[in-house]
Amino acid sequence: MEELLEQILSECRPFIQKGKVATYIPELAKQEPNDFGIYVQNSDGSHYCAGDCTKHFTIQSIVKPVLLLLALMDNGVEGVCAHVGVEATGKPFDAINVSDKSLLSEHFNPMVNAGAIVLCSLLKGESYDVRFERLLNLVRQLADNPEIGVDEAVFRSEQECGYKNRALAYLLKAHGLLQDDVEAVLRCYFRACSIRVCSRDLAHIGMTLANHGRHFKTDERLFPAEYARFVNAVLMTCGMYDGSGEFAIRVGIPAKSGVGGGIMGVVPTRMGIGIYSPALDEKGNSVAGIRALEQLSKRMYLGIF
Ligand code: GLN
Numbered sequence: 001m002e003e004l005l006e007q008i009l010s011e012c013r014p015f016i017q018k019g020k021v022a023t024y025i026p027e028l029a030k031q032e033p034n035d036f037g038i039y040v041q042n043s044d045g046s047h048y049c050a051g052d053c054t055k056h057f058t059i060q061s062i063v064k065p066v067l068l069l070l071a072l073m074d075n076g077v078e079g080v081c082a083h084v085g086v087e088a089t090g091k092p093f094d095a096i097n098v099s100d101k102s103l104l105s106e107h108f109n110p111m112v113n114a115g116a117i118v119l120c121s122l123l124k125g126e127s128y129d130v131r132f133e134r135l136l137n138l139v140r141q142l143a144d145n146p147e148i149g150v151d152e153a154v155f156r157s158e159q160e161c162g163y164k165n166r167a168l169a170y171l172l173k174a175h176g177l178l179q180d181d182v183e184a185v186l187r188c189y190f191r192a193c194s195i196r197v198c199s200r201d202l203a204h205i206g207m208t209l210a211n212h213g214r215h216f217k218t219d220e221r222l223f224p225a226e227y228a229r230f231v232n233a234v235l236m237t238c239g240m241y242d243g244s245g246e247f248a249i250r251v252g253i254p255a256k257s258g259v260g261g262g263i264m265g266v267v268p269t270r271m272g273i274g275i276y277s278p279a280l281d282e283k284g285n286s287v288a289g290i291r292a293l294e295q296l297s298k299r300m301y302l303g304i305f
Contacts, residue, residue, distance in 0.1 A: 252303025
């Protein structure tokens with residue numbers, strides 16, 4: 001297995017050239033484009049890795065499935081669906097409403113920025129610092145890694161230069177879709193995106209989702225299976241943004257990408273996968289990372305269709 005992973009990395013490495021590291025968050029521009037790592041966690045407890053699989057990077061949008069999970073744990077399915085839709089937008093992750101119609105919650109889903117910003121406002125906690133700490137603790141628990149923390153430099157960079165997210169959040173407020181103080185919600189959202197992880201952490205989180213809510217190591221039930229099915233379904237249709245349809249055909253598993261270069265893959269009942277390769281395509285998905293997942297899926301028959 002380790003040999004297969006090494007082989008996939010060397011075959012996919014040339015695709016790094018086709019992408020670029022994110023620069024719209026200045027701190028992310030400092031990433032090394034040639035870093036490439038993969039970690040696979042199987043349901044039987046075995047795990048395999050190749051390349052830079054313990055290298056740290058920011059979780060970015062891969063926090064969105066965890067945010068959705070916590071919002072479901074706090075509010076139930078109906079409580080979440082009253083505030084955010086589940087249909088694919090077919091638009092970039094940070095798209096602003098350009099129609100002349102009033103913005104409604106059904107216009108976005110939990111995997112695009114507007115949806116994730118609204119999800120922050122659904123978390124329970126007397127302050128936004130408490131809400132963020134609860135989210136961070138869930139990430140740590142799912143990843144089985146109490147050391148996970150925040151990359152403060154990336155957080156500051158997002159906070160200073162997150163113009164589009166700020167515009168989006170104020171638009172949500174203007175349309176009555178966000179009740180709380182916009183800056184407090186955004187701070188929580190930016191901190192969530194700035195959580196530092198490695199490919200192994202993502203594989204662990206993916207395996208717990210694949211395990212339908214049972215901890216990948218202890219088998220302890222962390223959340224109801226119904227919520228895992230909800231999250232995995234949304235990942236399948238919206239996890240790779242406006243690249244989700246093509247990804248479903250090429251790879252065929254629920255997955256989530258982030259502009260930090262990570263991808264988390266969920267193979268229901270079988271496997272959690274974490275990949276890191278920060279050179280992105282124009283949709284914000286890791287080019288070599290998608291290629292590696294495609295190869296792994298083909299060779300191990302992972303596609304769920
Ligand atoms: N922090 C990033 C943003 O809000 C997350 C986006 C992403 O990973 N696609 O723009």
